[in-house]
Amino acid sequence: MAPTTPDIPPVTGGVQIFRSCLISTEYPGAEAATKWLFDRFDVEYIVNEDQTCCTGLGYYTDMMPFPTTMAISARNSCVAVEADHPIQSYLCSTCYAVNKKSQHVLAVPEYRKTANEVLGEIGREYTDTVDRTIQHRHTLEILWSRHHSIPGLIKRRLDGIKVATHPACHYCKVFPDDVLGDSENFMLPEDLLEPAGVIKTGNYNEKTTHCGAGFRQMFVNPAMSQAVTREKLKRLAQEKIDVLVHMCPNCAVQFDRHHDIISQVTQEEYPFVHLHVQQLVALALGADPDKVCGVISHSQDVEPILQRIGAREGASV
Amino acid sequence: MTDKNEDNGNPEAAENGRSGDARANPYSFIAEDVFCDRPDASNDLFERIVNDPRMHDHVDGFLSCIQCGICTSGCPAARFSDFSPREVARRALEGDPTLLEDDSLWYCFYCYTCQSRCPRGNSVAVINQVIRGMQVESGYGVKHVEMFAAWGEQFYEKGMGGTPQIFFADIAEVCGDKWKYFIEHREEIREELGLGDMYPSKKAAEEMQTIMDKTGFRERLVSIGAWGGKDPKKA
Numbered sequence: 001m002a003p004t005t006p007d008i009p010p011v012t013g014g015v016q017i018f019r020s021c022l023i024s025t026e027y028p029g030a031e032a033a034t035k036w037l038f039d040r041f042d043v044e045y046i047v048n049e050d051q052t053c054c055t056g057l058g059y060y061t062d063m064m065p066f067p068t069t070m071a072i073s074a075r076n077s078c079v080a081v082e083a084d085h086p087i088q089s090y091l092c093s094t095c096y097a098v099n100k101k102s103q104h105v106l107a108v109p110e111y112r113k114t115a116n117e118v119l120g121e122i123g124r125e126y127t128d129t130v131d132r133t134i135q136h137r138h139t140l141e142i143l144w145s146r147h148h149s150i151p152g153l154i155k156r157r158l159d160g161i162k163v164a165t166h167p168a169c170h171y172c173k174v175f176p177d178d179v180l181g182d183s184e185n186f187m188l189p190e191d192l193l194e195p196a197g198v199i200k201t202g203n204y205n206e207k208t209t210h211c212g213a214g215f216r217q218m219f220v221n222p223a224m225s226q227a228v229t230r231e232k233l234k235r236l237a238q239e240k241i242d243v244l245v246h247m248c249p250n251c252a253v254q255f256d257r258h259h260d261i262i263s264q265v266t267q268e269e270y271p272f273v274h275l276h277v278q279q280l281v282a283l284a285l286g287a288d289p290d291k292v293c294g295v296i297s298h299s300q301d302v303e304p305i306l307q308r309i310g311a312r313e314g315a316s317v
Numbered sequence: 318m319t320d321k322n323e324d325n326g327n328p329e330a331a332e333n334g335r336s337g338d339a340r341a342n343p344y345s346f347i348a349e350d351v352f353c354d355r356p357d358a359s360n361d362l363f364e365r366i367v368n369d370p371r372m373h374d375h376v377d378g379f380l381s382c383i384q385c386g387i388c389t390s391g392c393p394a395a396r397f398s399d400f401s402p403r404e405v406a407r408r409a410l411e412g413d414p415t416l417l418e419d420d421s422l423w424y425c426f427y428c429y430t431c432q433s434r435c436p437r438g439n440s441v442a443v444i445n446q447v448i449r450g451m452q453v454e455s456g457y458g459v460k461h462v463e464m465f466a467a468w469g470e471q472f473y474e475k476g477m478g479g480t481p482q483i484f485f486a487d488i489a490e491v492c493g494d495k496w497k498y499f500i501e502h503r504e505e506i507r508e509e510l511g512l513g514d515m516y517p518s519k520k521a522a523e524e525m526q527t528i529m530d531k532t533g534f535r536e537r538l539v540s541i542g543a544w545g546g547k548d549p550k551k552a
C-alpha cells in the first residue's frame with residue numbers, strides 16, 4: 001500500500017516537547033522514545049519545566065471554565081516563545097486541540113483582551129508576535145517531516161507485523177482541514193512504519209470511531225464507554241492485526257488498560273497489543289524496550305511482539 | 318373540519334370542503350402552534366450559545382443547521398444512549414430552556430465527530446460544552462462533576478492532571494497488578510527513562526494558580542464541593 005501522507009519540509013526552528021500529564025503518568029516511554037527519535041533525526045528540542053498542563057482533563061470533565069483553559073494556553077505559548085522554542089510538539093492529541101482551539105479564540109481581539117487582563121497579573125502578555133510565532137504541531141507531524149531518514153536507520157525489521165492506526169479524534173476531527181493527510185482515513189502512523197516492513201491495514205470499518213474514553217465517561221459511565229471501545233476491538237480482531245498504534249494517551253489508556261476487562265465480559269478475543277507510534281518506530285530503529293520505550297507501563301503484554309522483532313538483542317539507549 | 322355541505326355563508330368554501338375560518342386566515346393554523354407543545358423559548362439560552370467565545374467559528378453553521386442528521390449518524394453517544402446531537406441542535410436553535418436541565422447531554426464524549434462532519438460548520442460538541450457549563454453554574458449540573466472535585470484539588474495544588482487518584486482503586490481492579498506495580502514504581506521507571514520531574518516548576522505552578530484564581534476556577538471547585546466546600550484562600 002503506497003504512502004498517502006503528503007511530504008512536508010523538515011520542521012525546524014526550535015521545538016519544545018509539550019509534556020502531557022497522561023503520557024508522564026501512564027506512558028512515559030512515549031516521551032522518552034520521542035526524545036530518542038528527535039536525537040537521531042537532528043531535531044533541536046527542549047523540555048521546559050515552566051510549561052504547565054494544558055488543562056484538557058479539567059476542561060473536558062466540565063470542571064474548568066474555558067477562560068481558565070484559554071489563559072493557561074496563552075501563558076504556555078508565551079513561555080515557549082520566550083524560550084525561543086516556539087514549535088510545540090504535542091505528545092497528546094487533546095493537548096494539541098486545546099491549544100489550537102485557544103489560539104483560534106485568542107485571535108479575536110475582545111477575547112485576547114480578556115486573557116491578557118489575567119496574564120497581566122503574572123507579568124505576561126499574549127501579543128501578535130506570540131500569536132504569529134507559536135506553532136501547534138502533533139509530534140507525529142514533526143517525525144513525518146523527517147521520515148526520509150528512517151530507512152537508513154532501521155535496525156530491526158517489522159516484516160510480517162500487521163499494524164492499524166487508531167486516529168485520535170482530537171487530532172483528526174477538531175481541525176480536520178489541518179490534518180496531514182485524510183482526516184477520515186488517517187495514514188501517517190502506518191506510512192511512518194512502512195519502511196520497516198509492516199503490513200498496513202489502511203482503512204477499516206470503525207476506523208473513525210472514537211476510542212470510548214470520553215474523559216468523564218471512562219469513570220462515570222464505564223459500561224457505555226467500554227461498549228464503544230468494544231466495537232473497535234472486535235473489528236480490529238477481524239482485521240487480524242498485531243499492533244494498534246496510538247497518537248494520544250487518552251486512547252492508549254482506554255484501549256490498553258480496558259482491553260482485558262472488555263474481553264472477559266464479552267468472551268471475545270482481541271489478540272493484539274497497543275503501542276504509541278513513536279515507541280514502535282523507535283523499536284524499529286533499535287531502541288531499548290525498557291530504557292527508552294518503557295514497555296513496563298503497558299497493560300497488554302508486548303513481550304511476544306518484542307521477541308518476534310528481536311528487540312531484546314543489541315538494544316540501544 | 319366542517320361538514321362539506323355546510324357553507325357558513327361561503328358557498329365556495331363549502332364546495333371545497335374547507336371551513337370558512339381557514340379561508341379567512343389560513344395562517345391561524347400555524348400561529349396556533351398546533352403541531353406540538355413547545356415550552357416558551359429562552360432567548361437567554363440562545364444568546365449565550367451564540368455569543369460564547371468557543372462558538373465564534375461555528376455560529377454561521379449553527380444558524381444554518383438543516384437537521385440532516387450527519388452529526389447523529391457518527392455519534393458514539395447516540396449509538397448507545399438516548400442522546401441525539403441533531404435534537405440538541407434543533408432545541409438550541411429554538412432556545413429550548415429544558416436543555417438546561419437535560420441529563421442526556423452528559424453522555425456526549427466530546428469526540429467532535431459531529432463537528433468534523435457537519436456540512437454547515439456547526440458543532441454540537443461545542444454547544445454541549447456551553448450548555449453543560451451553564452448547568453454547572455446554575456447548580457443543576459453539579460451532580461455531574463462533583464465526583465471530580467478531589468481531582469480538581471490535586472490539579473489546583475500541583476498544576477498538573479493525570480488519572481484522578483480517587484478512581485485508582487476502581488482502575489486497579491480493572492487493570493490488575495501490572496498497572497499497580499507501574500504506578501508504585503513510576504518515579505524509578507521515569508528516572509531510568511531519563512525523564513525529569515514530571516511536575517511544572519514552582520514558578521510555573523504559582524503563575525498557574527494566579528490564573529486559576531483570577532478566572533474563577535478556584536471558586537468553581539469550591540462550588541462543586543472541593544475542600545469540603547470551604548475556599549482555602551478565604552478565612
